[in-house]
Amino acid sequence: MAKKKITNNGDAVQLENEKTRKLEAFVADGPGEKLTTNHGVKINDDQNSLKAGDRGASLLEDFILREKITHFDHERIPERVVHARGSGAHGVFKVYEDLSDLTRAAFLCDPGIETPVFVRFSTVAGSRGSTDLARDVRGFAVKFYTQEGNFDLVGNNMPVFFIQDAIKFPDLVHAVKPEPDNEIPQAASAHDTFWDFISQLPESSHMIMWLMSDRALPRSYRMMEGFGVHTFRLINAKGESNFVKFHWKPLLGVHSVAWDEAQNISGKDPDFHRRDLWDAIEAGAFPEWELGVQIVPEEDEFKFDFDLLDPTKIIPEELVPVQRIGKMTLNRNPDNFFAETEQVAFHIGHVVPGIDFTNDPLLQGRLFSYTDTQLIRLGGPNFHEIPINRPVVPVNNNQRDGYMRQTINRGKTSYGPNGIASNMPQQTTAADGGFVSYNERIDARKVRARSRSFFDHFSQARLFLNSQSEAEKNHLIDAFSFELGKVKMIPIRQRMLGLLAKVDKALAAAVAYALGLHVQDIPMEELNNSVPADANIDDYTPIQKEGSIAISAPLSMANTVKDTISTRKIAILAADGVSGKALNNVKDALVAKGAIVHIIAPKLGEIISEEDQKIQVDESFLTAASVLYDAVYLPGGINSSATLEADANAVHFLNEAFKHCKAIAADESAMQVLEATYFYKKLPADYTEETVLKEGILVTDTVSKIMTLFERMIAAHRFWDREVPRKIPA
Template sequence: MAKHKSQEKSGNQPDNEKTKNLHSHIADASGEFMTTDHGVRINDDQNSLKAGERAATLLEDFILREKITHFDHERIPERIVHARGSGAHGVFKLYNSLSTFTKAHFLNDTSVETPVFVRFSTVAGSKGSTDLARDVRGFAVKFYTQQGNFDLVGNNMPVFFIQDAMKFPDLIHAVKPEPDHEMPQAASAHDTFWDFISLMPESAHMIMWAMSDRAIPRSLRMMEGFGVHTFRLINEKGEGCFVKFHWKPLLGVHSVAWDEAQKISGKDPDFHRRDLWEAIESGAFPEWELGVQLIPEADEFKFEFDLLDPTKLIPEELVPVQRIGKMTLNRNPDNFFAETEQVAFHVGHIVPGIDFSNDPLLQGRLFSYTDTQLIRLGGPNFHEIPINRPVVPVHNNQRDGFMRQTINKGKTSYGPNSLGNNDPQQAKARDGGFTSYQERIDAKKVRARSNSFFDHFSQATLFFNSQSEPEKNHIKDAFSFELGKLKTVAIRERMLGILTMIDKKLAEEVALALGLPSPKGPQQPINHSIPADAKQADFEPIVLKSTLKESPALSMSNTVKNTIKTRKIAFLAADGLEADSLDTVKKALLAEGAVVEIIAAKLGEVKASDGTGFPVDQSFLTAASVLYDAVYVVGGTAEVLKGEANAIHFVNEAFKHCKAIAVDQQATKFIAATYLSGKLPKDASDETILNEGIVMEADPARLAKQFIKAIAQHRFWEREKPRKVPA
């Protein structure tokens, strides 16, 4: 007897009423035209409708609004993106007034401390995912100013994957777990993501950042933040200038190794969240300086790239970052849900003196954020949740709705009115009323992008050329890992073609790691962000050779390396240790602001040779080298620790991950059992230590001094490639 078609699909399981009822709802898009939710065929799903190629996005774009509205409401109650976050309260204090450029009060008055709430987050993963996923990190700051709330909603990378908000749902659909089996969680190493990226050359610059060490920060306190978009500042005279916002961490910009990140995910998936919380609780308040790049309107078109293109940055060599103030996070939330989870950021929350540009990604976000909060936080009154309330009174004619908390007095809720003295009244500009920047616009309605948006590769190349050799190796390894996870070889090959446009040697090395032939060039057509009825040749990427060959500011190797504040140092200890060795080094590290934890075979106490007891903070069962920044093998412990397999692994792994290691001269027997044997520096000069990151010294005071210098360097990546350690 012949099988029914439904039985063939379901592994010979008999058909049932549930399956029959679902048949009419099954949609197969194979060979079909794209339509709206109401069946209207779509001519262009790549570009939003604008009043000119570089002009504002139009509200009448029903296709954009339908697409983003549907996307915004796909998940409840968790955020669709940036679901896993950590928050903290703090203050912002201005160094120098920007009154020449903006009338925003909090950027004018240096005597004012502006309260802030900051939320850091990963992007792709769910609330329960790991902190250490390879991912962009959200960096959102809510300023509670005396003119209302200003939200600077950014990331830890200065550019983005796409140029137009129309593509945002596609990007996130691609990076999220694949819909047929909901895997993998919080990871971009799968077919759908790279399928999308390999078809979108505009993503080339951002994907280089995502494959760099910026995607696996050591700490939320040790990463930069960027406003991503180009905004405008407006002064009292109504004059405007363009601005890019930066956050510069005073602890420097540091990362972990990819192997280390994967192990931390297993040992402590809350690693970043815990690190931020503990730092604030201990009084080691995280600090960032706010920087601005200011561009006069007259210079809008003087660069080799378009200021309105969110896949581009302004190299600091062309426009220096002026540091204008400092943000300090000094208080943890009292309730995670009420504050960190319910905080609602919105790129459209601006104050007089700050305005938007016509960046098409920014324009789409202006619609999306409000729409998202309506479903996530229960309705239009999400601004009344305590964490979202401004510090100034709110008066308008909005009324009622879910969860309304304000009790409005009076008869009128409309304007103009004569029954209520026409209150609340509109504020004139001189009274601090918000006025939009007056800009002449092109009146032609188009779905298109400016030709100036079609250079997709020059800044990707600039970024790669600016990296140190270890950073370049990490990028190569990241591409090899991610593309090696793909099941579809054709996607690997197409992505390798894209890499040839960035750096041919990089493409060849990744191809070799994947066992594929060296790519000759990208597949054609390369650009898929074009209208359905346009000529392909008109939208091919422009290949520019940037006059700027390198930008040192783009490399983490040039970051601050003069402090060990809040660095966690593991002291490997055992009975019989030398008390002076432990005490001297510990006091020196604590004096520099480091955190010291004693690790031993079991909890309780370890006894020094003179009988002094030292409390153990962690045992080898719960501690791991990946959770620490450096390791010190305490003197007098060699005989015991050389028989402790976990201690040997601890040091081997720290060596593999290029961390600073200090060894008391008396611990040589222990070192002989590790991979450090034969790799100790021949001399104890400062130059040797800063090159190798390994300190071996008999005098505890001298050892401590040298160890502090080594820890401040963060990592010694140069020893990574020639000395692979099977830890």
């Protein structure tokens, strides 16, 4: 139960933190222990039930059988309604500098404090048994075990949401889930009910651009951003408030896979993201994110042409830069998936002094929803006593009973005020760390309505689209075309095209062409059922204020970090007779940079190099696939090249890697293998540094040249310009 740190000599040294120590009391190690019942009785025979004779009826008195079967019958808790499929890890967070001018939250004010965290990543729409690679939003929830209690930053890998008011959340989930008449499709938004809902909800226009973008297909949990989505408040010791948006920035950059690739991965390895996270932590390549904040002073609440409280809007980073205030490192995998990852209970309402809420109507509804969900999912009001959910500080209150109570409270009183126990436990003053809600003035009538400042549904959707690279825009068109192509009812397609036209007419026209339809103008009153009929938002345009922008560079993944190949998976294709010198030199150089290298051959076991060296094979072409790797290297060797040229699986591996725009490097002596591919005739005429870094293909006779350029090619992630003019069958 300790986090591991890899030292220079490769040995794992054990470090502890407070949450680890507190979990230790609940850990049970299996190996070497005697088998017992749940109540500690040692079991003599766990292979046979108690019977009336060896062929007789089983006896009701067999308490060992009954306990074992009863536990089995009840060992699956109801899965989460959303975010059912998840993966978790332990880690730590440290703030860079004292932020007490912004907040009194202690873990953000002392750079000397190392705060334990547990993070759960998840898909949203699918069940626990669905694939990691569905086109979907990803949950990014962080539980901070602070010295003032637990703080849960419950967010997503997209900074906005589909709806503006929590009352629409059940409708959204019902629409995106499998259709109730046939429970089809699983973990997919490409069906009638989802797009029927979205096409009548203009407020979803911004979020649907994110969902149809490559952000919905992350390369890894370790390579995606996280966002708090809502606008929160930071409160300092003086009671001064600033609005804040939370961001998680991955140090490996933000990267995706291609849609065709995602579908293939779902078949080859539906646990792709789970496995990637687990393997990286086990290898000591600890994932890291920096926590960023966008701070808006109270007096600037209304300076933008959007409403800070609208969860379908971002604050462009050009208007309010993201300040990176600390780093989170995930350094330990769970010991037990069910006890930790499955039973962890996040709640957006778990805040500590110095962090508070705003009147975001989606956030307000979520404050109720999370507790209500955990009550039924985890069996009652004591879910906070499950070890993974326990804070690292003492819990003292007058709650006593309920299902699965684990604390044995001594004493006569369970109420307050009381005289018997000297009015213990007592309240805490704000000066001593007690939580105090922000003293916000509220003077209004009770209404069911939305602020007019929430009515602009298209400006930021257009901003997102305009900010994408050409490749990303093409992927958006393909995604909309695929999803709406799965919709059976033509009126739904037509209505959605009308909604897209209000974002961008060229986008709508391109999707309409793929669907064989024409774009028709649809009045807003036919599209929007979320506001009262007298709201008249058909011609609503936002007031253009100082600082409005048309393009925001951080919204495109083309502008992400591309300076490392750490943890990237590289496939080396080889067979008997390979050049061992070339293979080992390239492999060693890649591994030294932190890459993961697998040797893939026609068969498992060993291959013999042309120098008579035995080389261990990691995967065969039957167990590996190009979609599971980031780049491919083809070393030389006459016999190896001849074998690979004749192997259809090897040729397909290369074709598919090319199709998905990955970096490919090869020795000149392996040219005959490339000549067997579909893309051979599309190779550059020469291999200058400029063409290599643009095309992502390198053929050379020197290992040093491979390493100087191949590393940069892999770091670039993908060569999307290769995609449109050079589509190939694979």
